[in-house]
Amino acid sequence: MQRMSQLFTKTRREPPKDEQSRNAELLIQAGFLHKEMAGVYTYLPLGLRVFKKIEHIIREEMNNIGGQEVLLTTLQDPTLWQKSGRWDDAVVDNWFKSKLASGGEVGIANTHEEPLTALLTHFVSSYKDLPLYIYQFQTKFRNELRAKSGIMRTREFVMKDLYSFSRSEEEFKQFYEQCAEAYMKIFQRVGLGDITYRTCAAGGSFTTGFTDEFQTLNKAGEDTIYVDKEKKIAINKEIYTDENLSKLGLRKDALVEEKSIEVGNIFPLGMKYAEVMGLHFRDEGGNEKPVIMGSYGIGLGRLLGTTVEVFADDKGIVWPASIAPYDAHMVVLDGKDEEAKEIIQNMERGGVEVLYDDRPDVSAGEKFADADLIGIPWRIVVSKRTVEKGVVELRNRSDGEVNMLSGSEALLRVMNSNA
Amino acid sequence: MQRMSQLFTKTRREPPKDEQSRNAELLIQAGFLHKEMAGVYTYLPLGLRVFKKIEHIIREEMNNIGGQEVLLTTLQDPTLWQKSGRWDDAVVDNWFKSKLASGGEVGIANTHEEPLTALLTHFVSSYKDLPLYIYQFQTKFRNELRAKSGIMRTREFVMKDLYSFSRSEEEFKQFYEQCAEAYMKIFQRVGLGDITYRTCAAGGSFTTGFTDEFQTLNKAGEDTIYVDKEKKIAINKEIYTDENLSKLGLRKDALVEEKSIEVGNIFPLGMKYAEVMGLHFRDEGGNEKPVIMGSYGIGLGRLLGTTVEVFADDKGIVWPASIAPYDAHMVVLDGKDEEAKEIIQNMERGGVEVLYDDRPDVSAGEKFADADLIGIPWRIVVSKRTVEKGVVELRNRSDGEVNMLSGSEALLRVMNSNA
Numbered sequence: 001m002q003r004m005s006q007l008f009t010k011t012r013r014e015p016p017k018d019e020q021s022r023n024a025e026l027l028i029q030a031g032f033l034h035k036e037m038a039g040v041y042t043y044l045p046l047g048l049r050v051f052k053k054i055e056h057i058i059r060e061e062m063n064n065i066g067g068q069e070v071l072l073t074t075l076q077d078p079t080l081w082q083k084s085g086r087w088d089d090a091v092v093d094n095w096f097k098s099k100l101a102s103g104g105e106v107g108i109a110n111t112h113e114e115p116l117t118a119l120l121t122h123f124v125s126s127y128k129d130l131p132l133y134i135y136q137f138q139t140k141f142r143n144e145l146r147a148k149s150g151i152m153r154t155r156e157f158v159m160k161d162l163y164s165f166s167r168s169e170e171e172f173k174q175f176y177e178q179c180a181e182a183y184m185k186i187f188q189r190v191g192l193g194d195i196t197y198r199t200c201a202a203g204g205s206f207t208t209g210f211t212d213e214f215q216t217l218n219k220a221g222e223d224t225i226y227v228d229k230e231k232k233i234a235i236n237k238e239i240y241t242d243e244n245l246s247k248l249g250l251r252k253d254a255l256v257e258e259k260s261i262e263v264g265n266i267f268p269l270g271m272k273y274a275e276v277m278g279l280h281f282r283d284e285g286g287n288e289k290p291v292i293m294g295s296y297g298i299g300l301g302r303l304l305g306t307t308v309e310v311f312a313d314d315k316g317i318v319w320p321a322s323i324a325p326y327d328a329h330m331v332v333l334d335g336k337d338e339e340a341k342e343i344i345q346n347m348e349r350g351g352v353e354v355l356y357d358d359r360p361d362v363s364a365g366e367k368f369a370d371a372d373l374i375g376i377p378w379r380i381v382v383s384k385r386t387v388e389k390g391v392v393e394l395r396n397r398s399d400g401e402v403n404m405l406s407g408s409e410a411l412l413r414v415m416n417s418n419a
Numbered sequence: 420m421q422r423m424s425q426l427f428t429k430t431r432r433e434p435p436k437d438e439q440s441r442n443a444e445l446l447i448q449a450g451f452l453h454k455e456m457a458g459v460y461t462y463l464p465l466g467l468r469v470f471k472k473i474e475h476i477i478r479e480e481m482n483n484i485g486g487q488e489v490l491l492t493t494l495q496d497p498t499l500w501q502k503s504g505r506w507d508d509a510v511v512d513n514w515f516k517s518k519l520a521s522g523g524e525v526g527i528a529n530t531h532e533e534p535l536t537a538l539l540t541h542f543v544s545s546y547k548d549l550p551l552y553i554y555q556f557q558t559k560f561r562n563e564l565r566a567k568s569g570i571m572r573t574r575e576f577v578m579k580d581l582y583s584f585s586r587s588e589e590e591f592k593q594f595y596e597q598c599a600e601a602y603m604k605i606f607q608r609v610g611l612g613d614i615t616y617r618t619c620a621a622g623g624s625f626t627t628g629f630t631d632e633f634q635t636l637n638k639a640g641e642d643t644i645y646v647d648k649e650k651k652i653a654i655n656k657e658i659y660t661d662e663n664l665s666k667l668g669l670r671k672d673a674l675v676e677e678k679s680i681e682v683g684n685i686f687p688l689g690m691k692y693a694e695v696m697g698l699h700f701r702d703e704g705g706n707e708k709p710v711i712m713g714s715y716g717i718g719l720g721r722l723l724g725t726t727v728e729v730f731a732d733d734k735g736i737v738w739p740a741s742i743a744p745y746d747a748h749m750v751v752l753d754g755k756d757e758e759a760k761e762i763i764q765n766m767e768r769g770g771v772e773v774l775y776d777d778r779p780d781v782s783a784g785e786k787f788a789d790a791d792l793i794g795i796p797w798r799i800v801v802s803k804r805t806v807e808k809g810v811v812e813l814r815n816r817s818d819g820e821v822n823m824l825s826g827s828e829a830l831l832r833v834m835n836s837n838a
Contacts, residue, residue, distance in 0.1 A: 008487055008542055008551045034538050036492045038521075042538060043490040051490070068427055071462040071470070073455045074493070074558060075515075075575050096494075096517040098527060101562040102457075108517060108527060119453050119461060123427050132427045139493060139558070143520040156494050 001344050002045075002326065004357045004370075007031075009044045011370050022220060023305035024150025026317050030373045032325075039147025039155035041301070046374065049325035051158075054300050055137055057189045057322065058160045061182045065175070067135045067162055072115055074139060076107035080114040083276045094142040108141045113269065113295065116163050117277040120291075124165070127283050130291065131171055133179075135162035137300070149222070151305040152261065158301065163269075164294040167281065172292045176266060179296050183214055183264050186298065190307060191320025192216050196263060199225050200248055201236040210239070211267045215260035220309045223262055226255035234260075261306045269293035311398075317375030318398050321418050326355040328414050329376040331367045333383035335360075340382040343392060343407045350411050352418075372397070378414050420763050421464075421745065423776045423789075426450075428463045430789045441639060442724035443569025445736050449792045451744075458566025458574035460720070465793065468744035470577075473719050474556055476608045476741065477579045480601045484594075486554045486581055491534055493558060495526035499533040502695045513561040527560045532688065532714065535582055536696040539710075546586055546702050549710065550594065554581035556719070568641065570724040571680065577720065582688075583713040586700065591711045595685060598715050602633055602683050605717065609726060610739025611635050615682060618644050619667055620655040629658070630686045634679035639728045642681055645674035653679075680725045688712040730817075736794030737817050740837050745774040747833050748795040750786045752802035754779075759801040762811060762826045769830050771837075791816070797833050 009031030016035070019025045024041070027033040032047035043051055059069070081087035087107070089095060096108035109115075116134060124130060140159050147155055162179070166172035180198060187196040199215040215225050215234060224237040228250055235250060237257075245252060274280070274290035282288055304323075311318040321327065328347060332340040337358060344354045355376060357367050364383075371379045381393040391404040394413060405413065428450030435454070438444045443460070446452040451466030462470055478488070500506035506526070508514060515527035528534075535553060543549060559578050566574055581598070585591035599617060606615040614636040619629050634644050634653060643656040647669055654669060656676075664671060693699070693709035701707055723742075730737040740746065747766060751759040756777060763773045774795060776786050783802075790798045800812040810823040813832060824832065 006485075008539070008548070008553065010542055034541070036534060037494065037496045037525075040492045040494045040496075042492055042534070045487050045489060048488055048490050066425075068464050069467055070464060071467050073459045073461055073575055075456065075459045075560070077456045077459075094520065096525070096527075098515040098517045098562075101513065101564045106456075106515070108515075115455060115461070120427070122453070123429055129427070134427065141494070143517075145520045156492055 001348065001354045001356045004355065005359050007045060007355075009046065011373050019150060020148045021150030021152065021305075021309075022312065023152065023308040026308055026312055026373075027151065027305070030317055030375070032317075033151065039144055039153070041151055041154060046325045047304075050304055050319070050323050051300055053323040053325075054190060054303055055158075055160075058186055058298060058300070059137075061186050061189075062133075062135050062160065062162060065133065065178050065182050067133045070116075070134055070136050072109070072112050072119075072136055072138055074109050074141070076109050076115065078105055078107060080118050080277075081107060084114050084273060085276075086114065094144060096141050096143050109138070110140055110142050112136070112138065112161060113163065113273045113293075114277065117273040117279050117293070120165060121277060121279050124279060124281055124291065127167055127281050130165055130167045130281055131175065132165040133162060133175065134165070135160060135296075149220075149305075151301040152220075152222075152309075154301060157299050160298045160300065162296040164296070165274075165279075166292045166294070167283065167289075169292060172268070172294055176268065176294055179266055179294075180212060183266070183296075183298070187214060187216070187263060190303060190323050192263065192303075192307065192310065195310065197225065197227055197232060197234040197260075199234040199236055199260075200239065200244070201265075202238045211265060213262050214264035216263050216306050216310065217258045218261050218306065218309050219259050221259040221261040223260045225258055225260045226250075227258050228254045229256065230254065234258075261302070261309065263303050263306050264298040265296075267295040269295050312375070315369075316373030319375045319377060321377045324375070324377050326353045326376050327418060328352055328378045328380055329355045329357065329371045329374065330380045330382065331357045331364075331371060333364050333367075333381065336382050336384065336387050339387050343380065343382060343410075346407055347411050347414070350415050352411065352414050377417065378410075380410060420767065420773045420775045423774065424778050426464060426774075428465065430792050438569060439567045440569030440571065440724075440728075441731065442571065442727040445727055445731055445792075446570065446724070449736055449794070451736075452570065458563055458572070460570055460573060465744045466723075469723055469738070469742050470719055472742040472744075473609060473722055474577075474579075477605055477717060477719070478556075480605050480608075481552075481554050481579065481581055484552065484597050484601050486552045489535075489553055489555050491528070491531050491538075491555055491557055493528050493560070495528050495534065497524055497526060499537050499696075500526060503533050503692060504695075505533065513563060515560050515562050528557070529559055529561050531555070531557065531580060532582065532692045532712075533696065536692040536698050536712070539584060540696060540698050543584070543698060543700055543710065546700055549584055549586045549700055550590055551584040552581060552594065553584070554579060554715075568639075568724075570720040571639075571641075573720060576718055579717045579719065581715040583715070584693075584698075585711045585713070586702065586708070588711060591687070591713055595687065595713055598685055598713075599631060602685070602715075602717070606633060606635070606682065609722060609742050611682065611722075611726065611729060614729065616644065616646055616651060616653040616679075618653040618655055618679075619658065619663070620684075621657045630684060632681050633683035635682050635725050635729065636677050637680050637725065637728050638678050640678040640680040642679045644677055644679045645669075646677050647673045648675065649673065653677075680721070680728065682722050682725050683715075683717040685716075686714040688714050731794070734788075735792035738794045738796060740796045743794070743796050745772045745795050746837060747771055747797045747799055748774045748776065748790045748793065749799045749801065750776045750783075750790060752783050752786075752800065755801050755803065755806050758806050762799065762801060762829075765826055766830050766833070769834055771830065771833050796836065797829075799829060
């Protein structure tokens with residue numbers, strides 16, 4: 001149980017005036033985030049809890065497809081990036097670079113293809129050492145000229161980036177599809193599955209062929225996509241041509257134009273990095289070959305911000321149960337603290353995490369408004385009235401349904417919604 | 420279970436030639452770390468597991484004393500640091516700084532007093548909002564001129580830093596002692612308690628009075644301390660004067676000179692940061708006062724490296740059970756994989772984590788050498804000989820004791836050693 005009287009953050013009556021995006025407005029107003037500077041946000045206790053739940057879901061799904069977790073470094077040796085041609089600011093325009101006290105420069109990592117490929121040259125030599133799927137949760141730094149989408153596009157953000165290392169095109173494609181499925185599971189688990197589409201997109205800087213984005217329908221999105229809702233796939237406006245539609249087997253009249261947020265992407269990298277870094281393996285016939293790579297990214301803050309944009313209503317945030325900072329928000333009124341604590345103890349025995357609004361000098365109205373703003377799936381009220389009736393008031397944040405239930409009935413309802 | 424045949428790291432026959440410290444030599448040779456550049460190390464899967472176990476222990480103890488976890492940012496707004504006078508390279512000589520694409524500079528955080536104090540001005544106004552204890556696990560960057568102590572002193576490292584915010588000297592001191600006790604619990608839990616001393620030291624850059632360091636006795640240490648083993652306290656050589664000894668009630672003839680590694684430190688910060696950042700509160704009489712602060716740090720990589728330095732022997736690393744990457748290291752020989760897997764399944768039901776050396780084309784001798792190098796507390800061998808006798812061979816990494824036991828006896832032995 002976290003007592004709100006002891007939680008150091010407070011909600012604000014008004015959203016901050018310097019934010020242009022709904023996600024940052026709400027997350028700051030409700031005390032999940034603090035803005036350090038444009039595009040740079042601190043995670044406060046409630047925000048960090050949501051962040052860690054998202055991280056946990058992604059980690060489980062990455063481990064399920066054979067991912068091995070590492071933690072690469074932020075400081076980057078320029079010589080690695082010179083090999084791939086990506087050190088030059090004319091090629092990659094969002095580097096943060098710094099001087100090294102002992103002489104020379106260091107990069108502040110914006111991605112990790114180069115160091116991971118170089119690292120693997122120490123461990124991979126034979127076909128027996130492959131395939132490998134290696135991932136991390138690591139902070140990326142991008143020197144964006146503008147940052148105005150709240151936590152959707154920031155200068156500093158944690159990304160889950162996985163890189164695949166395969167022996168053949170077939171082996172690569174098999175994992176690529178497996179990872180695409182794992183991504184859909186992740187979006188399903190965080191509550192965005194029904195409105196998230198695998199979307200065919202342009203190659204970007206990584207490759208010349210198509211790549212896949214995962215796009216969540218939302219009017220706040222920066223992207224425009226054409227969605228085939230029946231086939232559950234989409235195509236990015238960037239590559240929306242008759243030729244590409246026919247390549248992809250899509251028919252114009254089945255497509256709907258939508259605004260969307262890119263919540264993940266997967267890229268074939270081909271042999272580019274393996275070739276420049278010298279990551280080769282000997283195949284069963286003794287021939288030396290470069291490793292075939294792929295890249296698979298999900299930005300955790302972006303995903304968190306997207307769930308806020310998608311589910312929030314005019315009263316505040318509405319968290320999906322799987323990533324809510326707490327499962328239940330207990331509001332105690334009329335000094336019924338002992339009764340509330342007993343209910344909470346039972347809930348905690350059932351594995352339910354409770355935020356407890358025990359603030360003595362705050363009105364019922366303010367407590368309810370804060371509960372709506374913070375957006376925990378279930379609000380429980382214990383008051384003089386409920387205690388007299390031997391019940392609690394259980395309210396669902398998403399649909400507003402209110403029920404008067406015994407403590408154990410309420411517990412069951414909350415537990416079932418988490419399952 | 421993690422199969423070694425699938426783990427992408429491999430042990431090396433020889434330690435790397437470019438390391439001057441035993442901790443980095445062993446951690447690289449055994450596949451826990453990879454060196455990116457001087458003072459910058461990637462955590463590989465085994466290393467990351469140890470790191471996360473240390474993090475978990477520290478988090479539990481910080482939560483136990485009322486700590487609230489946040490995640491501050493790496494990118495720092497210079498204006499905050501100009502207020503405290505710590506932006507200037509002449510004052511703080513180990514900044515990494517970078518240009519911002521939109522104009523101006525950013526700092527790459529080396530500590531977090533300024534941003535956290537500034538953040539709290541949004542949440543603290545009354546004595547009712549205090550005291551507060553706020554912590555994070557965050558990467559610090561220090562532009563060290565030299566880096567040669569392996570992971571003991573690096574340019575990039577994760578630190579648990581907690582800051583206390585109190586209303587009075589008494590309230591501050593009470594928490595300071597409580598945190599000192601929590602620190603001793605942490606060092607006890609990671610296995611260093613018996614040789615770690617609370618050590619009186621000079622104020623450093625933070626304050627003019629004494630501060631407390633936690634020093635672990637080890638010949639690889641950079642510090643020299645004088646230890647009173649009976650009283651379980653010590654004094655740093657820096658302040659070893661007759662005057663200070665008498666202030667601290669220490670007698671010269673009870674002290675022994677020792678080399679040691681600083682594994683933690685706690686500092687009074689006074690009102691310095693509160694005053695420059697404007698962090699004030701109104702007391703019960705309505706008077707405005709600056710908040711009294713303290714700072715409490717533990718470097719996770721430093722602690723990890725220290726356990727390696729302290730416990731390693733000539734065969735490799737020896738992990739304390741509480742932070743070992745796995746609890747047991749199963750070596751299968753003579754193709755007895757089915758039998759080994761059955762033992763592992765029972766172990767996992769008992770909550771024991773197993774690294775499984777299932778490599779088919781590696782000799783018994785190499786497998787044993789790797790087990791010694793990696794340093795997991797218990798080695799279990801399943802071979803033709805053990806299967807015939809209906810036992811497993813259980814060997815303790817630390818004292819070398821070998822026992823032939825039934826699978827369930829071995830499980831109990833491993834479980835008990837973890838308790």
